[in-house]
Amino acid sequence: xxxxxxxxxxxxxxxxxxxxxxxxxxxxxxxxxxxxxxxxxxxxxxxxxxxxxxxxxxxxxxxxxxxxxxxxxxxxxxxxxxxxxxxxxxxxxxxxxxxxxxxxxxxxxxxxxxxxxxxxxxxxxxxxxxxxxxxxxxxxxxxxxxxxxxxxxxxxxxxxxxxxxxxxxxxxxxxxxxxxxxxxxxxxxxxxxxxxxxxxxxxxxxxxxxxxxxxxxxxxxxxxxxxxxxxxxxxxxxxxx
Numbered sequence: 001x002x003x004x005x006x007x008x009x010x011x012x013x014x015x016x017x018x019x020x021x022x023x024x025x026x027x028x029x030x031x032x033x034x035x036x037x038x039x040x041x042x043x044x045x046x047x048x049x050x051x052x053x054x055x056x057x058x059x060x061x062x063x064x065x066x067x068x069x070x071x072x073x074x075x076x077x078x079x080x081x082x083x084x085x086x087x088x089x090x091x092x093x094x095x096x097x098x099x100x101x102x103x104x105x106x107x108x109x110x111x112x113x114x115x116x117x118x119x120x121x122x123x124x125x126x127x128x129x130x131x132x133x134x135x136x137x138x139x140x141x142x143x144x145x146x147x148x149x150x151x152x153x154x155x156x157x158x159x160x161x162x163x164x165x166x167x168x169x170x171x172x173x174x175x176x177x178x179x180x181x182x183x184x185x186x187x188x189x190x191x192x193x194x195x196x197x198x199x200x201x202x203x204x205x206x207x208x209x210x211x212x213x214x215x216x217x218x219x220x221x222x223x224x225x226x227x228x229x230x231x232x233x234x235x236x237x238x239x240x241x
Contacts, residue, residue: 001054009047013039048185057125064125067149071123091121091145094131102143105131116141123147167240176206180237183216183229192227 016039020032035042078087088097096103102119117139124130124144132144169177178196187195193203207227210216215233219226229237 001050001058005047005051005054008043008050011043013043016043044186051184061125064147067147068123068125070149071147075121091143092129092131094129095143095145104133104143115139119143121145168237171240172210175202176210179203179206179210179227180215180229180233183227183233184237186219186226186228188224188226190224 017036020036024032075087078084085097085100088095088102091097094105116135118141120140120142122132122142122144124132124146126144126146128146130144130146133142135141168180171177172180175196175198179192182192182195189200189203189207192207193200196203207216207218210233211218215230215236217228217230219228
């Protein structure tokens, strides 16, 4: 994921626009208009978003590995003991197995006329109602379902994240903690003020204090000033996570 985030951040805007054109057959949807108008800003913001999501998901993914190994063993036992029907009937609240048929949610109906000849089960480190599936033109179906036993891990991780956020706020104050967390990607002072719902003067004052402490750097680009967390700032956030 770190490599993928880096690839997104370093993608040339022209390559991104060409990819969009290929995806939509030369006609970019209106919803993508802001991205096509400022592709470099979009790629930078998207890379930052993916990085934040992975930072939140990675600990849960690591803790979920024993559950994945257990699920592989559980499916193997079901397949050799003739209890696969019971196994399939308990995959998810949104997936049912009735009279030899797998009943799925209707958010992405399977193309008519395709006969499922092979099934690959994919346990997901995800929410308890997760359901993802795809059938290729050879009749190979991939079915993703939520792995059992993950809910307590998600609850524990949420509690740890809340504690970490409180620790950073206790040390720096709520606003400066929010600024430092937001500064893991370049962001303009104006955008930062909008995100934090405060005045530009207030943001400028606190950013200067963080800059003097070596936790934040500011860079002027034309008429805009952008902030970015320093390595020292990264270390502080990591230490309190």
